[in-house]
Amino acid sequence: MAKRIVRVLDTTLRDGEQTPGVALNPDEKLEIAKALDDLGVDTIEAGAAVVSEGEREAIKRISKEGLKAEICSYVRALKGDIDAALDCDVDSVHLVVPTSDLHLKYRLKKTREQLKEMAIETSLYALDHGLVVELSAEDATRTDPEFLREVLQAGANEGVQRVCICDTVGIATPEQIGELFSYITGALEVPVAAHCHNDFGLATANTLAAVKAGAGEVHVTINGLGERAGNAALEEVILALSKFYGIKTGIKLEKLYQVSQLVERYTEVPVPPNKAVVGTNAFSHEAGIHTHGVLVHPSTYEPIPPETVGQRRRLVFGKHVGSHAIESELRRRGIEPTREQVQEIFRRIKRLGDRGKLVTDAEWSAIVDEVVGEKLEEMIKLDELTVTSGNKVTPTASVRLKFEGKELTGAAVGVGPVDAAINAIRKVVEGVSSIKLQEYHVDAISGGTDAMVSVVVRLTDGRRIVTARGTSSDIIMASVLAVLNGSNRLLWDKKLGRGQ
Ligand code: MN
Numbered sequence: 001m002a003k004r005i006v007r008v009l010d011t012t013l014r015d016g017e018q019t020p021g022v023a024l025n026p027d028e029k030l031e032i033a034k035a036l037d038d039l040g041v042d043t044i045e046a047g048a049a050v051v052s053e054g055e056r057e058a059i060k061r062i063s064k065e066g067l068k069a070e071i072c073s074y075v076r077a078l079k080g081d082i083d084a085a086l087d088c089d090v091d092s093v094h095l096v097v098p099t100s101d102l103h104l105k106y107r108l109k110k111t112r113e114q115l116k117e118m119a120i121e122t123s124l125y126a127l128d129h130g131l132v133v134e135l136s137a138e139d140a141t142r143t144d145p146e147f148l149r150e151v152l153q154a155g156a157n158e159g160v161q162r163v164c165i166c167d168t169v170g171i172a173t174p175e176q177i178g179e180l181f182s183y184i185t186g187a188l189e190v191p192v193a194a195h196c197h198n199d200f201g202l203a204t205a206n207t208l209a210a211v212k213a214g215a216g217e218v219h220v221t222i223n224g225l226g227e228r229a230g231n232a233a234l235e236e237v238i239l240a241l242s243k244f245y246g247i248k249t250g251i252k253l254e255k256l257y258q259v260s261q262l263v264e265r266y267t268e269v270p271v272p273p274n275k276a277v278v279g280t281n282a283f284s285h286e287a288g289i290h291t292h293g294v295l296v297h298p299s300t301y302e303p304i305p306p307e308t309v310g311q312r313r314r315l316v317f318g319k320h321v322g323s324h325a326i327e328s329e330l331r332r333r334g335i336e337p338t339r340e341q342v343q344e345i346f347r348r349i350k351r352l353g354d355r356g357k358l359v360t361d362a363e364w365s366a367i368v369d370e371v372v373g374e375k376l377e378e379m380i381k382l383d384e385l386t387v388t389s390g391n392k393v394t395p396t397a398s399v400r401l402k403f404e405g406k407e408l409t410g411a412a413v414g415v416g417p418v419d420a421a422i423n424a425i426r427k428v429v430e431g432v433s434s435i436k437l438q439e440y441h442v443d444a445i446s447g448g449t450d451a452m453v454s455v456v457v458r459l460t461d462g463r464r465i466v467t468a469r470g471t472s473s474d475i476i477m478a479s480v481l482a483v484l485n486g487s488n489r490l491l492w493d494k495k496l497g498r499g500q
Helices: 026-039 053-064 079-087 101-108 112-128 145-158 174-185 203-212 234-244 253-267 288-296 323-332 339-355 361-372 417-432 475-495
Strands: 007-010 043-047 070-076 092-098 132-138 162-167 192-196 217-220 380-390 393-403 406-413 436-446 452-460 465-472
Touching: 007 234, 026 043, 026 053, 026 253, 043 053, 053 070, 053 079, 070 079, 079 112, 092 101, 092 112, 101 112, 112 132, 112 145, 132 145, 132 192, 145 162, 145 174, 162 174, 162 203, 162 217, 174 192, 174 203, 192 203, 203 217, 203 234, 217 234, 234 253, 288 323, 323 339, 339 361, 361 465, 361 475, 380 417, 380 475, 393 417, 406 417, 417 436, 417 475, 436 475, 452 475, 465 475
Parallel strands: 007 043, 007 217, 043 070, 070 092, 092 132, 132 162, 162 192, 192 217
Antiparallel strands: 380 393, 393 406, 436 452, 452 465
């Protein structure tokens, strides 16, 4: 039997953008749409045309881009919404009507009969204007199943190309979804889509249950973005469909990580490190037993090769480290260590790991350098740093650095003194290398106002990522040292031709 094919509708740009705190400008929406198209989604729900002028501009630009994917606008059962979508030149509309008595009574103040009429009338209006229509039942999992079937069936009879069942508040179980989808898909000729939310952490499981019960399309978002606890995550649903159910989609799995990173950057919603498939820890190993296992035979502690989804294996050096991991990492860097050297590195990492939680990449590299006798040359040296801040004063920092014998100066303002100092350093360093600050956090403060402050930063030069620490009794200096330590590590490794 030929493998079943399931359509993928990505709603990162509509439901995903309804994530609290997320707003994308038209440029960002277009970039994400291009990435989704390249990833292989069948439909891009680009937004709701009726929302705003900016939203229409974004949807228009996406429609004009000539992407392979079908471009879709969210609409309500209102002619004005359809007209706005038509104005944006979309291929299709996701026409959403609430079908539960709860929504009908309190929100729409309409009877079931009136709702059905509205749904059909607007569907016909959209179809007459050449749009593909996906008629979607909002709050379908709290709707009388018979009425749900009646509405969707009526739409299909009038010619809508697809219908959709929404678990709008994420309250269904996989068993309920299975039953409901079997009931609806058994009665309809057109594909039935599943739109599941993650309020109980079941969005992925429910989407899979829907597909198992005959759903022909899934609604998903990158990184599981979406209202409240989010929608079903594209990366989780697609990987599971392919790995466990043998179901084909158009998605190129090896691009998942890259698209996830892009969406994280534009939406500024951080992907949790322990997020399935696309989290930074999804293929990281720290404990000695595990790192030994994956080095000997990767499948011992990895469900799939990380490259399958465009990720890579990361060995984390902390207090659970084993000597095998140290040895293998040194070899990867082209160093043939003696047993004594490995043991010495092992002892030092354990000691550092015992004191705190995290051994940064820069610290790990510094230990290796010391033990195997390769000394890091400070590429950037701090000569002078001045920071002014206070009440009614814009925090300003000026900095003088030496880079390969040359003197470099720069100044910047910030929201606070730490921000101003880091901005000034970054401005100067960015002149010599494209180093970007990805993360900043204060790792530890011990004692009173004379305490030592430890700041950890994550930096990247586009080629690799390093974490680095700065420690000082002064939070501004600790921050600056962390950025300098990380930058020096990146520049030095690049000079030595050290890879990832
Ligand atoms: Mn939704």
